[in-house]
Amino acid sequence: MSRQRRDPRAERGIRTVESRARPRLDVARRESPAASGRLRRDPWREWAASLVDETYRKRYDRSQRQMSREDAARFLAARSDIEATAISPGQPALHVVEEPAFLIFAVIEATGGRLSRFDRQVFGAARLLADADAGGGAVVAITTGEIDGLGEAGADRMLALPSANGGQARAAALRHAVETLLPRHVIFAEDGDSADLARRLSVALGDDLMSGVEHLTARQAVRPIRNGAREIGLAPPRLMTIGEDRVKPYAAAPCEARPIDASDFEAGADPAILSSEIIPGDPASLALSETDFVVSAGNGVSDIAAFRELAAAMKGTPGASRVVCDAGLMPRSAQVGASGTVLAADCYFALGISGAPQHLQGIAGCEHVIAVNTDLHAAMIERAGLAIVQDAQLVMPALLALLRERGA
Incomplete structure (x- = not known):
């Protein structure tokens, strides 16, 4: 919109015809008043x-x-x-920062060697700060091992710190890296071990931590206070944790993810911990709100025993639609949807579920959806990233046979 702003009062004055009676307007008059000089918003x-x-x-x-x-x-x-600069499969561009003006640390968990949606949002926050104003900053991914997809997520550098046998030892290794490389900001996810590590690092460095940031720009970080009744906004501090779904993941050209030599950042052992290991929970006993992979049955599944066997073989948590739970075939705790459990899983496998609106609301937070249904035009097929248009009763035994063949 580049045209000049109109002045209706001036236009009316030009069209007004002098009369001793009531004012009259000459609507055929085409003269326009001088422009005010102000552009339209x-x-x-x-x-x-x-x-x-x-x-x-x-x-x-x-x-x-x-x-x-x-x-x-x-x-x-x-x-x-x-x-x-969106990446085309044929000619991928690459974002390279040879001599960064400053560094931004993005501390990620990447459970199982795979970046979660929350991890990608942490990279998005780090990328936002690194590219602010004139840019020139580099994002350093702080991990505990080799992880695929760091460049696509927005990492210019990658520092794999040695695995530690406790939070205190890991915080000491990260503190050494911070004191050596001097990043401008260190960003964590406000979740689980990352949130714990952020607080340990804050104490070790003596720096203030801004936790649960809900809005982030290059000039301001905002977080709720007084139980959400108010907000406080400050210039982005050195240490921050980001709330989930508050920053958009990075989606431009992939970055270099050049590795940094980690030999100088050895993690010392915590004398209070002799050994540590992560024991995964039984998927069948996990709550739907806590699991990462849900295998769900709908009205198109009649053999519940085969469904449970498939869910166990795929190491997924069994779920169900409201129709199946109302029929008593699955417990009410397994119901997925707005009237049951709202999921935040990485993957949702829907067998014979058409996709009622309340059910789709329950899987809105799932990153990947796989659907099996005979109706090509079902709402669940439209929602899915991968769909199999076939009877679920035929797909389940085929999947079981394939899993047995591969020794799953």
Whole structure:
């Protein structure tokens, strides 16, 4: 919108015909008043420039709301340039930072050697700070081993710290890395071991920790206080933990993920801990809200015994639709949906489920959905990233036979 702002009062004055009676207007008169010189605002462009995330629900950076029209145009042009670098399978571009002006640490868990959705959001927060203003920063992924996909997630460097036998030893190794490499920010996930490590590092360094950040820009970090009744905004501190689903994952050109020599960052043993190991829980006994993989049965599954056998063979937690639970074939605790359990699993395998609205609400937070259904136009087929259009009663024995053949 580049046309001049209209002045309705001036236009009315030009068309007014002098009369001793009531005022009259000459609507055929086409003369226009002199332009005021002010350009029309484009509120849609301003809101688009302030949009920071629309993955689950739209989130806006209100500090960008009052930017001028020219600033908004430049902002959107820069964003378009970033989106234009979307990676094509044939010619992948690579984001390389040879001499970083500063470093941003992204501490991730990557349970099982695989990046979770939360890990990718931590990279998104780190990338946001590294690319702010003139950019020039590099994101360093802090891991405990080799992990695939770090470059695509936004890591310019990768530092694999040696595995430690306790939180205290791991915090000591991370403290050594921070004191040696001097990162501008260290970002953790506000979840599990990462949150614990952030607090240990805060005590070890004597630095303040801003936990549970819900809104992050290059100039401000916002977190709730007083049980969510108020918010506090500060300049991004050195140590931060990010709340889940608060920052959009990085989605531009893949980065280099160049490894850093970790020989100088040996993790000392904690004398209070003789040995440590992670014992995975039995998937069949895990709560649906805590598991990462759910195998669910719907009205298209009639052989519940075969379904339970398949869920056990795939090492998944069994779930069910409301129809199956109402029929008494599965316990009420296994019900998935808005009226049952809302999932946050990495993968959801739906067998014979058409996809009622309340059921789709329950799997909205699942990263990957696999569906088996005879109806090509079922809502669950549309939601799924991978679909098998076939009877679930025929697919289950075929999957069991394949798992036995592969020795699963």
